[in-house]
Amino acid sequence: MANEKYETHEHDVLIIGAGGAGLRASIEALNQGASVGVVCKSLLGKAHTVMAEGGVAAAMANVDAADGWKPHFRDTMRGGKFMNNWRMAQLHAQEAPDRVLELEKWGALFDRTPDGKILQRAFGGHTYKRLAHVGDRTGLEMIRTLQDRGVQQGVDVYMECTVTKLLKDGDRVVGAFAYWRETGRFVVFKAKAVVICTGGIGKAWRVTSNSWEYTGDGQSLAFEAGAELKDMEFVQFHPTGMVWPPGVQGILVTEAVRGEGGILRNKQGERFMEKYDPKRMELSTRDVVARSIYTEVREGRGSEHGGAYLDISHKPADYVKKKLPSMYHQFKELADVDITTGPMEVGPTCHYVMGGINVDAETGAATVKGLYAAGEAAAGLHGGNRLGGNSLSDLLVFGRRAGMAAAQYANGVGGSSVGNDQIEAAAREMLEPFERTSGESPYDVHRDLQESMQNLVGIFRNQEDMTKGLDNIEQFKERAKKVRVDGSRMFNPGWHLAHDLKNMLIVSEAVALSARERKESRGAHARVDFEKLDDAMWGKQHNIITRNADGGLNLAQRPLMEMPEELKQVLAEDQ
Amino acid sequence: MAEATLRVYRGDKDGGGHVDYKVPVAPGMVVLDALHYIQGHQAPDLAVRWNCKAAKCGSCSGEVNGRPKLMCKTRMDDLPLDQPITVNPLKTFPIIKDLVTDVSLNYRINKKIPAFTPRENTDWRMQQDDIDRVQEFRKCIECFLCQNVCHVLRDHQKTEEFGGPRFFVRVAGLDMHPLDSVSRTELLKDELGIGFCNITKCCTEVCPEDIHITDNAIIPLKERVVDDYYDPIMWVIRKLTGKK
Amino acid sequence: MSQSRNDLQDRRFGATFRTDSWWTEVLPVIIVFGGFGIYATWRAFQGVSYEFGPYLSPFYSPLIDAEHHWLPAWLSPALLILGAPLGFRTTCYYYRKAYYRAFFLSPPSCAVTGVGAGKYSGERKFPFILQNLHRYFLYLAILFIIILAYDAVKAFFFADGFGVGVGSLVMTVNVVLLSCYTFSCHSLRHIIGGKLDCFSCEVAGGARHKAWKGVSILNERHMLFAWASLVSVGLTDLYIKLLCEGTITDLRLF
Structure with missing residues (x-):
């Protein structure tokens, strides 16, 4: 497809996005012997993964010996209100511990238990203490570890480069058209397989924890290339974003605050979660807590600036600073609040999209040949609601699987060509x-x-x-x-x-x-x-979006995959 | 509502200059908010890097009134608003456009550093006491403010001979890892030129993560280099025992 | 457009966009450090008024050949020993920062262009490469702490037996501050435990971890101790000098 007008790069596997999923995919594709290019909109190491705070969920049973893949699977399915792809939930629960231990072998340093193992903390919706963490900067630890590993393995990174179109040869995705943010010049990537790891869509909402990058690029690229989007209605509003001052509205307040014992109160001082989920209280699932706070505010019991009070000041100041250092600084510097002595004001903020590109559980393959997706851009694992900590493990488990599958596919696929008209249309x-x-x-x-x-x-x-x-x-x-x-x-x-x-x-x-x-x-x-x-009707249906002949959106329903008997039994077992 | 004037550098490698913008000041506003206001209302092509807006990603580094800062963390109410606020790109790195500079130097330096290499036959148990020190170094968000302010790079432009504070922090994080098996003192002495550092501590002053770069990373590394290269008694002991 | 690109890239001495008075950071260093340097040099060369009763000026301790049996009359005994504390402070990681900034203007302050663009070699060449021998001055400094502690104890024993004079307390405070300064040294912090990668893997690792933690706590205040002990040494000497010259009298508290 030699188009000499534009700078061209060629790889076996092209990965779009350099967050946790993209980097993990690139490491695996390199392991398979593929030549790998990673394109990202920001500098390497600045992707949204860096903002993940609380931890990575993996049933290692270091703290609660009763944990295992089955309870993790159950929690994930229940949290997701059974809209999850059960196979993904199973693979995720089974493989997450290995993926976390692997990070440690690449240099990550998680907080420790007294006997020297990885420490795990409680989180909303998780039955056991399950989140491996590093204070409240787990995402940073993960991305830096993956970034160093990828660089060491020889990945080619194209930083500050935005993909605007996937290029196709017939029904196969065979590359991407992009521009360098720095110069505005166009660049063509030729690849045998493309993996989308572009994250979410939160920048379409006003109050959001997401950065400018989260504009739904991957979902749109896949959609335009003819792939299916699944269950896009499931958008997670994180219950605790900052609400004041206005400039910081929406910035995430980690769930680890509640995991470490933080209490939610309304302006009358009532611990209102007693009304909404007396059993799990503050550690209920995110959908429930977000709606509870929203309801309190709407019914006139909100905090001064329209949120709820989240208080961790009953814990010793040193403990708070050690376990939640970035929250301590964030509130101190941006909101003039000392969280070791007083409550934070928090409210829901658009955080995550559970829906996304419809993929195969084992391989991350999208419904278009040569196209793969992993991480937030892909749908399936989280169903109707994501549990905290499950996204970081999602990135690792399915990033690896997508990278592996893409490399294997690339290994067996022949050459391709792209018409100049596609490229010229994208440039125009x-x-x-x-x-x-x-x-x-x-x-x-x-x-x-x-x-x-x-x-x-x-x-x-x-x-x-x-x-x-x-x-x-x-x-x-x-x-x-x-x-x-x-x-x-x-x-x-x-x-x-x-x-x-x-x-x-x-x-x-x-x-x-x-x-x-x-x-x-x-x-x-x-x-x-x-x-x-409505379990009878909607509990059995996914929403699937595809592209019309005229470029518009087409919505259809598709039944859920039937769950095998042994998994049904796992769900039925209770602790 | 109060109003502030931002005197923002606009230009590229061919030149440029400062342009004044008037911005309404909201409570709790930070300099990055003001720049976003300018983008949204006055200059949509104003180039500035940012991502998380919560001091976690280290993208929005700049120089506010001459001081290296993360702009998402620099409160407007901490600045004298009766005079224009100067916002410049990082001086040490070549300018691309406006407030965006070419920081690729840092990624090149990073590649010189050998990765974490675990000891053989470890059981991967680690004590919190042993990793506390290293976890401080791993807080680094790579904002490169330390690289920017370091006079060895900033004034003397020793970009090829010197690694800079960020990478001493990275080496410290690897070298002091309880399970790492590689010594990086030769690299420090020769390729990263740790001897250029005269420990004047500006890196520590500007670090938004409060990493004690000089005291906890650079000086301990300098001492390790002394052990291996400058200490005559250590040299004799090595000769006698035959140990490296 | 009020400025050209060249202003941003100005690398002449003093170039900065800082709007605060950055030079106020270095001014006290220049005054106190310079003042002490002049006073100490004068006193060291003077060779008189350093001993009063049981009190001995720290500039002259250990006192060697005070009667000038073999020492030429023009050579003050202080000059024989001052090299050790002077070397310790000169190669000290904190003082290096202070004087590189205040006296070498390299750089004078953060984000302010320093002098010597193009000629800078940091601590890679002579004489600054000798800074790497700081630990040997530490060993000497520890020796001096023992001697000064002995002096301080001695300062409680007057011609008429045990007692407490203001001078005894001055000398005690002085040796405490000097100890704090010496035992908060970066080199000590390294030697005592910092050089280990895995405390729990080593023999006596637990003790070394504790020792390292202890020195680390002191080390955070190294700058404070550096200044406090500098001032206390000067004042101790001044106190003894004034006693010798009869300007003041020593108050016996006990």
């Missing part, structure tokens, strides 16, 4: 905004989209709101087509956003469409007009 699409002399700033459209998703497709949903939200998206799509970009192609955030906006609109529409269709409340998807679980 990117350059269009510069040609317009009038039009609004992409920032304006983005602000309005965030506001609309926040208010209409948020924690509590109803038919009317979501229809309005979808109407808004139609308008935003028109506006996005007409945005103007000022300046040059060199490191131009306005231009970058103009493109990211398109992705956010695709995933926003997918979320709103799926959510409007699912007429029940399940996990993170809460409808005020359908408050109950």
